Amino acid sequence: MVRTHVRRSTLPGRRMPGRRRRLVTLLTTTLLLTGTAAVLPATASAAEPPPLPVKTLTRSSWAYTDAADPSHIKVNASGDAPVGASVDAKGPHVSRTYYTLDLTSLGGKHVIGAALTIPEKRATDCARRAVELWSTAPVTGKSSWAKPPAELTRLATAGAPAAGCPADLAGLDLTAAVAKAVQAGEKTLTLELRVPAAHELDPRYGRWFANDVSLKVTYNTPPGIPANLRTAYPDAPCATTAPGVFTRAYDIPITGHYADVTDPDPGQDLVAHWEMWSLDDPSVRRDLDWPVTNGQAYAQFDNPWLPADHTYAWRLRVTDGVDTSDWSPTCYLTPDSVKPEVPNVTSEVYLTDDPWTPRGGIGVPGQFTFTANGSPDVVRYEYRFTGQSDWTSVPAESLGGPATVTFTPADSGSFSVGVRSVDRGNNYSWEQYRNFTVKDIRPYVWSTLYPPYSTNPGGNIGVPGVFDLSPGLPDTVSYDYHLDNGPDRTVAADADHNAHVTLAPTHGGENVLYVRNTGADGTVSLYREYKFQVDTAPDITIEGGLQIGSEATFRLAPRLAGTTSYTYWITGYQDEPITGPATVPAAADGTGSFAWTPLDTRAQAVRVRSTDAAGTQSEVRYLSVSVDGAAPYVTRTGGADAPGQPGTFTFRSSLKNTAEFVYWPSTDPAHKLTVPARPDGTAEVTWTPTEAGNVWFTVQARNTAGVLSSEGSTFFTVYDSPVVTSADFVREPAGPMRPGTFTLTSRMAGTVAFEFAVDSYTTTDVAAGPDGTATAAYTPTTSGYHTVYVRARAADGRTSGWGYYSFTVTDQPKVSSADYPAGQTSDGAGTPGTFTFTPNAPGMTGYVYVVHRKWPDSADEPERTVPAGADGTASVTWTPESYGDYYFTVQGRRADGSLTETAYYSFSVRNAPEVTGD
Known part of the structure; x- marks a missing residue:
């Protein structure tokens, strides 16, 4: 088992997990005996960084020997465990105690810390204590004082307790002993507690301990060897022999690699250490650390360091921060950077050098064969025909070999087949x-009496019709046909390969005639579906129009033989039922x-069908209709423009037998008024608005039967804003800058003042x-x-709305x-003319003017100034030297030297007429 740390990658962007276990170093306190007094610290601590698991073991058995009975051993006796010399009624005793611990639960574990506690029960002399803890050979039934288990290693010693007794032997560090036993595969560990030989016969050192112990073991279970190794794209399991999995070269950083990881200790952060190297050059390698998530290890290796078209090996192992698993099996992959050649496609039935000549049918x-065009590693082909949005895959017959698919056209016309090769690297x-063209070899059908898809067939x-059949196959010898689900019949083709059949429909609505033709070589086409309508729905006519409140008569004529009744119903928007169904x-x-x-006006359609004596129903006739709502026409005359100003409203209705009108303004929609209708269907009312705003004046007519028409209305606005007029300041053209007045006329009752700006x-x-009027003076300053x-x-x-007046x-x-x-x-060059300047603002002291010539030559005369007279006017005389287009620019000058806006005055001059003498 590997127990060393893996190298950590310091690549940018590779974040290590938040918690990281470190190999735990346990600090052991050495127990020393000095002279005849052994001093054992009260506790010996071992660092146990959570969340490493902890297991507490107790003895599986215990025993003690006694020099007073040198040939026997006491096993699992009741009472306390004696250690050292003692004297009782039976005489002197010298004892040693043995504890056996079961280590099987620690198999495969890495023991990191082990601390033993032995409770002390009593002592002969509290101040005199010297004990030793040994590991020994196992206790057997033949063990005794005379033949004790062999002492192997002294594990700990303890002297007099620091304060009082009994004092437990606590925190005895057994890490090395337990770890050694577990690593050696030992199933048990036997511990001996005794008094050292120098004091073993001294009763003052005799002690009694509990017959059980507590061994607290801190351990770690190494992670399992990574399993189920695979490459993501293409999704393939680990290949343990070269060249391994083939993959696209540019997929290396995208694809990554996966492995399943197990760790018996829950809650630990696992890190996978990955290695990848080139078989051609092992120095081309990469080490990468990546956290394990949800039991799965994952790695992405960057592309630039991996030359394509070489074989690489990769493997991983996993650490929990304390222990590291063994290496996984080594996997192999080969990045393939070479695209396969564009494949070839052939078809004896459909593909030729001329894609536009119809073939097949x-x-x-037709079989289509795909070949690799020299690419040796093609594993499959992907293809699609016209009408297929997705690609279909077909495997090659062998590596780099061909593949064949069959395509049967369901329609005629232009088609294409697309194909691409895929190699083992994907x-x-x-x-x-x-491209290719498919012939339509189905026959052609036509009937004059029953044309296809006719809206008025x-x-x-039962009315027979002739159906003309013409060939789709040029050598047609016969036709097979059937009407709807009827029996198939055959008719021979004539010398021109045509045929004619007479058929009588048996039902209304859509009928379908199925026809196929057979060629001289036995080729049989698919059926052509010739769809035609048999109209059995009754005809509908309306006498007069449809108007709300007026009765309309619908006349029905049969197309179904033997009609005995008609069923009708009337519907509105989205087939909302309005009336019916009813039968006449x-x-x-x-x-x-x-x-x-x-x-009302909801009706949008009338539907009618007929029924014969046998209960056979016709098709449904659908007639779109529209109901005239007879909405009154409303006009307004003479006012209602301002609050308190009456207006006259005239109503006109086309509703038959109009008795009265119902009307209301939008200012008071809940209060509806009525007025009787005149014999000519009109009425007139006067209405006076009481407030400003937009008004809808709505009217309905009601006939003598109480039916209301649709709503008619007129829209207008009632203003309470003042009316502004002025004789001094007109809207157009621009007026002079002189004092003037505005007349303000109120349209709001009770006006006492105007707010003017x-x-x-x-x-x-x-x-x-x-009278609600006022005059406001104003002198323009700009x-x-x-x-x-x-x-x-x-x-x-109260204030009115704002009134506006622009000038x-x-x-x-x-x-x-x-x-x-x-x-x-004007005539003419050399003739002086007078030009008068009149002020548009008071205070003019003079005028500055310039004469400009625009054509034929542009030129400006010098700027000149002329003083103004007492009335502010001035005149100048100017003589044009020649013909052309001229204009004056003139500005008035005030006493403070400021100038007015510029005035422009344009005119043209002809040459002076020639004067001749007799």
């Missing part, structure tokens, strides 16, 4: 795909009818007049886009010219 089997080749039960009789001519008055919600109050925010407030603190002002001056109007072309 539906139901015609390397996959590239995939090979071959002709014919009927058929007239003598087989027709029938039923009436139905829809009370521009461009923010920081408001000022403007008092409202008795040009641009502005928004007025205003809301009304009542005396009780734009600008301080850029206005430019005008009668001589050169903006955006127009």
Whole structure:
């Protein structure tokens, strides 16, 4: 058994377990006898690091000898065990005591510590004690004082106790003796307790001890040899001879290796020590430590150090931190880095150089043979045909040999077969795909009376129809056919290989005609399934439309001969039953009818079937329907835009026999009102909103029978926010930056003031007049886009919603010219023109302007300044030198020197007209 520690790998990322046993070193206190006084410490400690197991042994038997009876031994007597000299009524005695311990429970264990305790019962002289503990040969029935068991090793001595007696002999270290006996395979250990020879005859040293002892043994059981060794991918058991398991080279770090591990001592942390080395070069090796989890050892060896296509050996042993198992068997593997060649695939029936020429046929089997294309270690092939998403595996007939599979097409058209090789290292080749085309050798079927899949077929039960059969095999000699589950019949083909059969359906619904053809060489195709419908469902017509509350009549005409009655039912969404099923009789001519008055709009389908006198039922006719809910049309005129403002609502209904209308606003949905309908199916009501908000005004018509129509409605919004208007500040175009006013008109009753602001919600109050209006003054300070925010407030603190009014002002001056109007072309070059600048803001002291020429040559004239008159206006005269496109840029200047925004004025100039004389 190996009892040395394995080397630990210091590879990064290999964490050792949290708890690690160390080989336990037990400290033994040596018992010394000095002179005639032997001193034994009260306890002798042995380190027992948990959770190493502990076993307590007691004697299996005991005995003592007595010099007073030198030829006999007392075995398992009752009473205390005498040691040394003593005197009683029978005379003097000298005794030695023997304890026999059963060691069989320690077989196979590693004894780490053993401490013995012998209870002392009494002493002749407490202060005088000298005892020795020996291991001896076993006690036998012939043992006696005269022939004692041979003393082998003195294990311990003890002197006078430190304080008082009786004093137990406790913690006597028997580690070496017990370990030696267990290692030697001894089943028992015999211990002798005696007084040393120097004092053995002195009665003062006589002692009595318990006839039993307690031996506390700390031990460890080595882990078992790892078993069930295997490689993960491919999942293969240990191969104990080279070259071993073949695996893909790049799977080495992924695959790993496994082994099952057992340890008789529960709760210990086990670590597996793995070794792997190259058979070609043993210096190429790797040692790896890895924790054992749930009884399984696992290791991953990194790939770079393993050259592919060489054979490697690996093994492991396991340590629990104290003991180490023997090595496992050595396993072998060979990483294979060579992919097999792309396999070849052949088929005499289906594969040719022309994949588009149809071959074989539906139901015609064909063999496909896969060959390794020179790869000697192929063990299997994987293949799939069109329509198969998964690969199917087939073993090679021998290592590197072929494999053959059979494929029988169930359909015609284009197919492909894909195949790949897999070698013994589980390397996959590239995939090979071959295309082929399968002939449809089934016959073709057609019937004019019974066309396939027709939604409106002709014919009927018992009505014969001709079915034309044409060949799928070019040399067809006959056709076999049967209708549904009927008997098979055969008809010969004519000279053109065609045939015609007449058949009469025996039932309604789907019928299937099965037809196959036979060739001159005996080839028989699969059946073609020709599916056609026989429509026996009755025809349905509706007189008039379907409207809620109005009776509709459904007229029924039979397609099933001998119809005597009709059964109908009406369904809604997801076949929700609405009415029926109900049955009505058929007239003598087989027709029938039923009436139905829809009370709501749920109906989506009418279903009807007929029944003949024999109880035969037809197919079900499905007729999709929609019920007009006759929802009223609602219009609003004249108000209801603000609280307290009445509006007029007009209702119009197409519901027959409308008697009244039920209406309600969404502001009070629980309170429904009614109004009688006029003879023309209309009505008119007035409604006044009391609060702001969105309103749905909903109406239903009710007829004289009490049936309600669907709901009609109109939507509108009631506003209580103030209305803002202004003649000074218009929305478009931009106005001048001059003082002006806004008129505020309330739409909320009881308004006493308006909260007014521009461009923010920081408001000022403007008092409202008795008529709920007010005027707010405002002077713009900046040009641009502005928004007025205003809301009304009542005396009780109520406020309306916010009203908004947006406008734009600008301080850029206005430019005008009668001589050169903006955006127009005028005569002419060299002709002076007057341009007038008018302010859009007060305080203009002058104007800065520049004349720009855009075309034909870009040029700017020097910037010029003209003072403003008392009214803030100014005029300049400018003469164009030549034709072209021009524009002015003008800015007003204030007294503080600041300039307004720039105004642009564009126009065009023609050449001056030529003047000629007579």
